[in-house]
Amino acid sequence: MFCSPTGGRIVKSQTGDLCMTTTEYIYDSSEATFENDVIRRSEETPVVVDFWAPWCGPCRVLGPTLERLANESDGAFYLAKVNVDENPQLSMRFGVQGIPAVKAFRDGKVVNEFVGAQPEPRVREFLKEIAPTEADQSVEDAASMLATRHWAEAEERYRVVLDSQPGNSAAAVGLIKALVAQGKGEAALSYIEDFPSGDEIVEAQQLEALARLMSEVEGENRHLDEDDLLAAQYWQAARLLAKGQHAAGMDGLLEVLRTDKKYRGGEPRKVMLGIFALLGEDDPLTREYRDGLANVLF
Numbered sequence: 001m002f003c004s005p006t007g008g009r010i011v012k013s014q015t016g017d018l019c020m021t022t023t024e025y026i027y028d029s030s031e032a033t034f035e036n037d038v039i040r041r042s043e044e045t046p047v048v049v050d051f052w053a054p055w056c057g058p059c060r061v062l063g064p065t066l067e068r069l070a071n072e073s074d075g076a077f078y079l080a081k082v083n084v085d086e087n088p089q090l091s092m093r094f095g096v097q098g099i100p101a102v103k104a105f106r107d108g109k110v111v112n113e114f115v116g117a118q119p120e121p122r123v124r125e126f127l128k129e130i131a132p133t134e135a136d137q138s139v140e141d142a143a144s145m146l147a148t149r150h151w152a153e154a155e156e157r158y159r160v161v162l163d164s165q166p167g168n169s170a171a172a173v174g175l176i177k178a179l180v181a182q183g184k185g186e187a188a189l190s191y192i193e194d195f196p197s198g199d200e201i202v203e204a205q206q207l208e209a210l211a212r213l214m215s216e217v218e219g220e221n222r223h224l225d226e227d228d229l230l231a232a233q234y235w236q237a238a239r240l241l242a243k244g245q246h247a248a249g250m251d252g253l254l255e256v257l258r259t260d261k262k263y264r265g266g267e268p269r270k271v272m273l274g275i276f277a278l279l280g281e282d283d284p285l286t287r288e289y290r291d292g293l294a295n296v297l298f
Contacts, residue, residue: 030082069123166196189212246285
């Protein structure tokens with residue numbers, strides 16, 4: 001049986017039924033070449049080493065996944081294949097006791113590893129930790145922009161990522177934050193309602209009440225009763241939040257809660273929790289106003 005991939009060199013296994021394609025990102029390594037093609041190479045680019053054997057069933061499952069992801073990475077990391085039967089000294093040197101054994105090298109040292117045929121999402125997470133893709137780096141850069149309150153720049157960067165990776169949940173929740181922070185509630189709600197699967201969905205849901213309030217401000221959807229002072233106070237707090245005046249806006253929300261903790265079904269509390277999610281747990285305003293919220297509610 002032979003491989004039939006696109007590009008690279010087609011090779012046949014010793015058993016004749018397990019094959020691999022070598023490309024510029026995937027190659028065989030041995031005891032004679034390991035220092036050059038793993039240790040030294042990892043000083044410039046991460047190298048993932050797949051310790052495998054032709055008779056190993058789980059290797060047949062994991063190997064193609066690693067090879068495909070290596071090609072997809074477009075040089076973010078190299079994949080070195082080590083046949084443990086042919087290179088027993090390398091197996092002993094790196095403590096390989098079960099296969100497939102995958103070890104990631106950076107700067108000449110093992111920085112992460114796992115054993116056994118893992119599902120593709122787990123493998124992707126493993127690779128993300130040691131060899132972030134261009135999209136990963138863009139998400140990280142955008143997160144830094146959020147942290148420094150460069151909302152518009154963060155929005156632009158997140159949109160670029162989502163154009164190529166619509167299912168990137170980290171980029172999606174980041175974009176929601178950037179939109180909400182600019183008072184773009186309608187756009188933020190559209191992303192919340194169609195949020196991709198991922199751990200960040202909880203954080204996206206925390207932003208929903210804030211996004212809905214920003215949507216009301218954006219559309220001027222409030223028809224106030226001149227005698228309803230509490231509604232006027234809440235609306236003023238919402239408009240301050242839409243302008244990015246978070247401290248003043250939260251002061252207004254707390255005043256509303258002091259008067260009526262159940263106002264609009266407890267919405268002011270949910271909005272404040274959304275602001276905390278927007279700013280982050282380490283932000284001084286989050287710490288200050290979380291204590292203030294607790295004092296009012298309890």
